[in-house]
Amino acid sequence: MEPTPTPVITIGLNVNHPNFDYSMDELEQLVVANHMQSIATLVQKLDHPDAGTYFGKGKIEELADLVRSTDAETIVANDELSPSQIRNIENATKATVIDRTGLILEIFANRAHTKEAQLQVQLAKLRYQLPRLRTSASQRLDQQAAGGGLANRGAGETKLELNRRTIEHKISHVRHELKELGRSYETQSQRRKxxxxxxxxxxxYTNAGKSTIMNELVKRYGENEDKQVFVKDMLFATLDTSVRKLELPGNKQLLLSDTVGFVSELPHQLVEAFKSTLKEAATADLLVQVVDYSDPNQELMMETTQRTLQEIGVPNLPMITAFNKADRTGSRFPERAGENLIMSALDPASIDELVAMISTQLFSDYVQKTYLFPFQAGDLVSTFNQEFDVQQTEYQADGTKLTVSLPASAAERYQKYEIN
Structure with missing residues (x-):
């Protein structure tokens, strides 16, 4: 039996933000993803946040009353707060304050499984903690430091500097480890090329159905259908990039990666730290953007995806947009319009159409050629049958004639066997 979710109070400040309600709904989902439950929500409309307390004075008092009247010992804010705002709200309410960035970092820390993902989250958390050493981060480090109990101001400043150097040293160490892993990735990437x-x-966007689509493709075209990825109806259910080899009809092989999902206002620490996780997207031949077609905020989600791809340096790559979960909308599917596909990941016909679109885009450089291989080159006939789409085979007196669909780059290597 899972433990009871931690009760929290969610708060948000509407500074004339057109998508404020949507961002608060998303905060609720992030809270659930971190095994918490929002038992009360408090919002305020202001022209700008209060520099010291985020909310205005009266609203802070209301928040303190709300904390006292509930079981909540934690407040989750919808924005990234300054160290002084966190400290002042905690002093006024006697509750622990987690801002949006801290919440997402906690989720990522709990969900990262591979060494690379764990290092990336650690780097993001350290960069987040560095300017907050006077608040919770310094308290935790102080508890770990030997020889505590120095009470005078000078000693406190010395300890703060020690904490700062400790974090900076850890950041340097983690970056070095990630660099080493990056070299390994470059070797793998070069081998693929x-x-x-x-x-x-x-x-x-996170929870749009990327992992479900991947699993359906792995079931049908994967080397091992047991190599499916974790799926759950929750934000950031999967963080680690998964790569699976698929073989489509006609000996057309490809590597499919399921990357970490995006979310609005993704903390800049994570955008920076997860550039390496999303390198699978940056080096891909084709992107498939998966959109939750049943969500009324789908346009905002697409804008977030495009903005995040730009932030992490993904070039302007060819893209198919898969409007998933159409089965929840009453719409007809699969329906294709150009490079857009309205589909359901659980519908075999939708997967067929998506695969056809991927094949058309990905293998557009394929050409049809006819070759005549003399009998002494029989090993090439075997190679062609294993690696390419052999459409016709004829046995003639002077050798084996093959009509083949294959990449133009490969066709050039066998020009001497080509016939008209």
């Missing part, structure tokens, strides 16, 4: 394996990256 040499082997001319095409790559497709699923990108999009």
């Amino acid at each position: 040499e082997n001319r394996v095409k790559t497709v990256a699923l990108v999009g």
Whole structure:
């Protein structure tokens, strides 16, 4: 039995933000993803946040009363707060304050499983803590430091400097480890290019259905259908980038990656730290943007995806947009318009159409050629049958004639066997 979710109070400040209600709904989902439950919500409309307390004075008093009248010992804010705002709200309410950035960092820390993802989250958390050493981060470090109990001001400043150097040293160490892992990735990436394996990256908002689409493709075209990825109806259910090899009809092989999902106002620490996680998207031959077609905020989600891709340096790559979860809307599916597809990941016909679109985009460089291989080159006939789409085979007196669909780059290597 899972433990009871931690009760929290969610708060938000509407500074004439057109999407404020949506961002508060998303905060509620993030709270659930962190095994918390919002038992009360308090919002205020102001022209700008109070520099010291985020909310105005009267609203802070109302928040303190709300904390006293509920079981909540934690407040979750919808914005990234300054160290002084966190400290002042905590002093006024006697509750722990987590801002939006801290909440997302906690979720990522709990969900990261691979060494690379764990290092990336650690780096993001350290960068987040550095300017907050006078608040919760310094308290935790102080408890760990030997020889505590120095009470005078000078000693306190010395301890703060020690904490700062400790975090900076950890940041340097984590960056070095990530750099080493990055070298390993570059080697793998270079090997893929040499082997001319095409790559497709699923990108999009968290919980849009990327992992479900990947699992359906793995079931049908994967080397091992047991290599499916975790799926749950929750923000950030999966964080670690998964890569699976698929073989489509006609010996067309590709590598499919399921990247971490995006969210509005993704903390800049994570955008920076997860550039390496999202490198699968940056180096892909084709992107498939998965959009929750049943969500009324789908346009905002698409804007967030495009903005995040730009922030992490993903070039302007060819893209298919898969409007998923159409089965929840009453719409007809699958329906294709250009490079857009209205679909349901649980519908076989939708997967068929998506695969057809991927094949058309990904293998547009394929050409049809006819070759005549003499009998002494029989090993090439075997190679062609294993690696390419052999459409017709004829056995003739002077050798084996093959009509083949294959990449133009590969066709050039076998020009001497080509016939008209």
